[in-house]
Amino acid sequence: MKPQKTNSRERILIAAEEVARNAGPGSLSLDAIAQRAGVSKGGLLYNFPTKAKLLQGLVEKHLEEFEKAIDEGSARGEPLLSSYLRVIERSSAEGHPPAAWLFSAIAEDPGFLEPINQFRGRLLARLRAQGGDLGDLLIAFMAMEGLQCMKLFDTDLLSPQERAVLLERAHAIAAGQRV
Amino acid sequence: MKPQKTNSRERILIAAEEVARNAGPGSLSLDAIAQRAGVSKGGLLYNFPTKAKLLQGLVEKHLEEFEKAIDEGSARGEPLLSSYLRVIERSSAEGHPPAAWLFSAIAEDPGFLEPINQFRGRLLARLRAQGGDLGDLLIAFMAMEGLQCMKLFDTDLLSPQERAVLLERAHAIAAGQRV
DNA sequence: TTGACATTACCGTCCAGACGGTACAGTAAG
DNA sequence: CTTACTGTACCGTCTGGACGGTAATGTCAA
Structure with a gap:
């Protein structure tokens, strides 16, 4: 054995x-x-x-991977919003598996959302701290949240060209940020 | 009886x-x-x-209500994006019940997402048909999707002021649309 | 007007199967 | 002797759904 x-x-x-x-x-x-x-x-x-521990493990694993991917770009001196954008972009373009397990976790206990929401809250706080126009930041951030949500639901409302247009626009906004 | x-x-x-x-x-x-x-x-x-029929009933009910709310504004000559915005805004501000049942439905069968996705696809198609800058439209639309998703997850990352800033920005974009 | 019957809209019970979790004996590697 | 399992047998609970009732309402002929 x-x-x-x-x-x-x-x-x-x-x-x-x-x-x-x-x-x-x-x-x-x-x-x-x-x-x-x-x-x-x-x-x-x-x-x-227990099953709950397993689901918790899934949540933690994904959060760690996500954070690592973001900090990777951040370490290269990229603006944070750009890093976030890039991560979403990549996971949105790749045939990355939609996190179907999340639905199991939420159905089991909506409390599993808390660490995820806290993570997103911290991310937004870091973005806010970088300055720049708040309206620009918010609309770009929320648009990325929308993209991620679409991926979660395994939908593809946008054509590849449209996704490119959207991401270009978001990148332009990110470029306006101070590093 | x-x-x-x-x-x-x-x-x-x-x-x-x-x-x-x-x-x-x-x-x-x-x-x-x-x-x-x-x-x-x-x-x-x-x-x-069957339980599936019940869940289907929930999906249909919500889609109908949503469509009615949008068409209501549309009938008043409002740009479609503005109607959409207003509906999201209202449901986001009100202590509207987050659709927790959706998670049950998806856990039971991800196929329940299909009518919802089709609905969103039709909505986006109607928006595209209205003309205006595609980048503006997409970023505003996706930001609203993000807002709705946040509501679904029963999170409140944004302060009331921030939500106001975001919606103002989105409305400004919508105003640029032809009616 | 009335009796006969059918339909509608439900009630309450029962059941087979699936699921999370326990218990426990065994085993192979370090 | 401990770690990291395997394998099986089992338990209590929960769940969707089938089923056989049953009371109110509707229909229609005599």
């Missing part, structure tokens, strides 16, 4: 995302996740003692 | 919204809805033969 140490956690988290995406958020059961992860149910519950 | 005819349907729909809001989207069970609506489970299933 080859116990893969604690990176079973990662496998389980990824399996959960896949199950939610393929079988629908309503079919995100522990059995299904365990099977997909190639782990016994006992093993799953060894890593995540 | 006083069978309240078909307006039991309405009562059930409203009860479902309340249950989802109060007990959480994960607790939206037929029993809970029936109890809240003051109807037996059998009675509920008489009006909505």
Whole structure:
């Protein structure tokens, strides 16, 4: 036997995302996740003692990845709004998996939204602190929220050209920011 | 006996919204809805033969209300974007119940999003047809989508002043449209 | 006017299945 | 001896939905 140490956690988290995406958020059961992860149910519950902990793990994982992606650009001296824009842009363009698991989490307990909302609140606070025209900032920020939301709902209202126009406009606004 | 005819349907729909809001989207069970609506489970299933039909009823009801609210302003010669803006504004300001039931519906079957997405697609098409600067239109539209999404998640990232600034900006953009 | 019957609009109970979680014995690697 | 599991068996609960009633209302012929 080859116990893969604690990176079973990662496998389980990824399996959960896949199950939610393929079988629908309503079919995100522990059995299904365990099977997909190639782990016994006992093993799953060894890593995540409850379903709530597992969902929390999903939320944290995604928040960490998102933050890392933003700080990456920020470290390169990019304006924060531009970093945010770029991350949204990339995840919006790539066939990135829509976070179907989020719907499971919210259905289970709307409290899972709190860390996400806090994260978004902190991000907006950092943006506000960078100065520039408030109206410009807000409309660009909210438009990006709208884009992300569209992705979450797996919709594509905008044509590629339109998305390009929108992002160009947002980038122009971001360029007006002080770094 | 006083069978309240078909307006039991309405009562059930409203009860479902309340249950989802109060007990959480994960607790939206037929029993809970029936109890809240003051109807037996059998009675509920008489009006909505399956849970899916009930959720479909919720989607349709909301889409109808939304469309009515928009057309109301449109009939007064308002630019379409302004109507849309006004509806979002009002529902965003009022302590309007966040549509927690939507999460139940999506968890049950992501297909429930389709009529909603189609509706939004039609709305955007109508907006495009009105002319005006595409970048302006898109950024205002997406910002409103973002606002609506925030409401759905029951978050309030923006202060009242900020929301005012945002809406003023959006209205300015809408004013540039031909009627 | 009245009785017969059909329809409508519900009631209340029951059930099979799924789900989260527990318990526990075993096992292989370090 | 501990860590990191596997595998199976099981439990209590909840849920959607099927089903068999039943009272009020509507219809229509005699």
